[in-house]
Amino acid sequence: MTTPPDSDLTAMQRAVQRTWTPDSHWHIGDLAWQSPSLPDRTVKLWRGSDGEVEAWARLTAPAHLDMHAPPELLPAVLDWFHATTGEVEQTVTAMNSDAELIAALRAAGYQEAAEPFFQHCVRDLDGHLPKPVLPSGYRVRTVEPGELAARAAVHRAAWRPKWIGSLQVPPVDLGDGESGMTTERYAKIADTWPYRRDLDLVVEAPDGTLAASALGWYDDVNQSALLEPVGTDPHHARRGLGAAVSLACLHAMRDAGATLAVVCPRGDDAYPVPRTLYHRIGFRDAGRTVAYRR
Ligand SMILES: CC(C)(COP(=O)(O)OP(=O)(O)OC[C@H]1O[C@@H](n2cnc3c(N)ncnc32)[C@H](O)[C@@H]1OP(=O)(O)O)[C@@H](O)C(=O)NCCC(=O)NCCS
Known part of the structure; x- marks a missing residue:
């Protein structure tokens, strides 16, 4: 197993890697490929008692959220997103298999939007x-x-x-x-x-x-x-x-x-x-x- 150096990016990658399945939204490689734009984004990390990142949010202006979170941290991530972006149109991308995130989004008043999408193959x-x-x-x-x-x-x-x-x-x-x-x-x-x-x-x-x-x-x-x-x-x-x-x-x-x-x-x-x-x-x-x- 290769060991990454310490940084917010690698902490985010490790969170993705620890829970990865073929249904996952993110692969460690996605975050590496997109890493040059990370300094232009607002990033928030949620750490567990062992210091490891369990959830992260990455905000693209004006109000688009990409995220990775276990079900118990979904409310905290969405609350942070809403508080950070305020009263504007907000968008979030989810995988169609992520029933917990989709339920949390619907409960928070989101509706599915007919937009271009990525087909994981x-x-x-x-x-x-x-x-x-x-x-x-x-x-x-x-x-x-x-x-x-x-x-x-x-x-x-x-x-x-x-x-x-x-x-x-x-x-x-x-x-x-x-x-x-x-x-x-x-x-x-x-x-x-x-x-x-x-x-x-x-x-x-x-x-x-x-x-x-x-x-x-x-x-x-x-x-x-x-x-x-x-x-x-x-x-x-x-x-x-x-x-x-x-x-x-x-x-x-x-x-x-x-x-x-x-x-x-x-x-x-x-x-x-x-x-x-x-x-x-x-x-x-x-x-x-x-x-x-x-
Ligand atoms: C997608 C891309 C990589 C294809 O490269 P390419 O070398 O022209 O593709 P190939 O010659 O290997 O084509 C393989 C098959 O893809 C399909 N295909 C490729 N170009 C196509 C076109 N312009 N229209 C329709 N089908 C096409 C065909 O089925 C083709 O097989 P065929 O020629 O035997 O019918 C190239 O168009 C590209 O770089 N696009 C812009 C960047 C991009 O979108 N990358 C993919 C991101 S996920």
Whole structure:
């Protein structure tokens, strides 16, 4: 078992790890991937008598709550959220399988909102796992030391708003901006437990540039693997790179000890491509997120 360093982030990750099941909202890797934005959020921790974090709340302005809490701490977390945000429209994301949280939200006056949602998909890693197949001239490998600028750039290429908008149904013009990923931001992520370079996979194009990427996060306590995120530079789209780099990452996580993999694409009809890709490589739908509003 790897031991994380001490910080609020790792205390939050440990809380998630201690109670993780395939139905869980959060994986330790989600919190690591999202960690660069943590300083911009209001975070509140609830500790038990042993000092361990049992519940946490993470607030996105103006009033959106992401949280992790055992049933007995749900009232305290929601009370804190309501007191902190005041008389504004408040939203909370829950998993559809989290009956206690949903009951607490309904009791507090929340109603389900018809919004885009994330569909958690799972795949066993102990059975047959197809080998990645790449077009001629491409190769898949781990990211190399000193390659963070190129690694951040291939992520940016896949997440360019114009391209994301073109994959929507119907297509949406999201403008000419850039994804917020920078080399510095990627370096922070690569410095965050439990990042492992052997689970950070890229596809190299015939000209030596990076064409696609997949980042894996392994929880060695629960032997669970999270794929987050996957991206292909649109110049190389639809050649099987997204599927191949995802499979290569799943092989690496299985080699590390993972028996189950999770990936969380959008599940609503407006952004269907990633979920289609993951279903093609053996993932099946599990729980989904639901937005609640009051
Ligand atoms: C999703 C993404 C990674 C797919 O990458 P890709 O290398 O083009 O995908 P592949 O060529 O491996 O496609 C695998 C399957 O996914 C589906 N697919 C991929 N792109 C598609 C598209 N534009 N329209 C419809 N289906 C598509 C198809 O079923 C495809 O199989 P097929 O070509 O044999 O029909 C890429 O579009 C991307 O980076 N998107 C933006 C970032 C993103 O949304 N990442 C996923 C976050 S969870």
